[in-house]
Amino acid sequence: MTATIIDGRATAQRLHARITARVAELAVSHSLVPGLAVILVGEDPASQVYVGNKTRQAQAAGIRHFDHRLPIGATTQELIDLVKALNAREDVHGILVQLPLPPGVDDSAVLAAIDPSKDADGFHAINVGRLSLGEPATVPCTPLGCLSLIRQVIPVMSGKRALVIGRSNIVGKPMAQLLLQNDCTVTIAHSRTRDLPQLCAESDILVAAIGRPRAIAGAWIRPGAVVIDVGINRIDDGSGKSRLVGDVDYDSAVLRAGAITPVPGGVGPMTIACLLLNTLNAAQRIRFGPTAEQLAP
């Protein structure tokens, strides 16, 4: 058996097209143009690439984009002041603070300063709490994108055994919440977990978000399982050139899985599309109130 390849790039393009259409409608009918502000501190090259991609895609969708680049020495207070200024702007509906912030900056204080209604990433404690309560919440972009990819191959997840590998606040924990909401039986594995291969062998859905290149062996995967690879690891390919690999050993996993996301072209493009989705939906809620129509992922 060889796995169905879940095409994240194509899925993200379809979502992007629906977002673009809704943005155009809002401009005509309500003169509403969603705005996304991005704060990037320092010069990390990977972050610059990601922010650049996002800028282009926001613009292509008709979403206004405000770039704030701060020097590496920016202080917690400077960042909080900038966030508060963006909270107050009527033309900004989504705020994203690119993580990680430089050492010495109190990232939780900066995230806490974001108006929860403008929290494009869903990292604010209010949105984290709402998600865990099952209330309407802004959901972090990467897990939201992963859920949409899983749904393509498993429309009804009820009763499925799902394993989330990784317990970060930005991927692992919210991913587990979303799977739980979809009536999966959810296990969260992490660096102290014993017998990960056995847990993998029991899982119908596997989401790998540990940040270690090819750490999940194909031989561990339950035959026919759905494998979502969140990892984006740049490795030396031996000849001095670098390439991207996931947290899953793709070449062996593709022979056992029922469906699998590639890296690149899997989860990454969905993360960006979901960021635009969160910004659009925030703009609709801010303008039309809590019962505003929302675009589905």
Ligand SMILES: Nc1nc(=O)c2c([nH]1)NC[C@@H]1CN(c3ccc(C(=O)N[C@@H](CCC(=O)O)C(=O)O)cc3)C=[N+]21
């Ligand atoms: N507040 C915050 N929110 C984030 O969502 C956030 C963040 N900080 N910090 C950094 C990470 C990283 N991230 C990526 C998103 C898309 C791709 C992406 O599109 N990747 C392409 C490949 C890109 C390439 O070739 O390098 C792909 O997987 O196909 C990658 C990385 C969002 N992040």
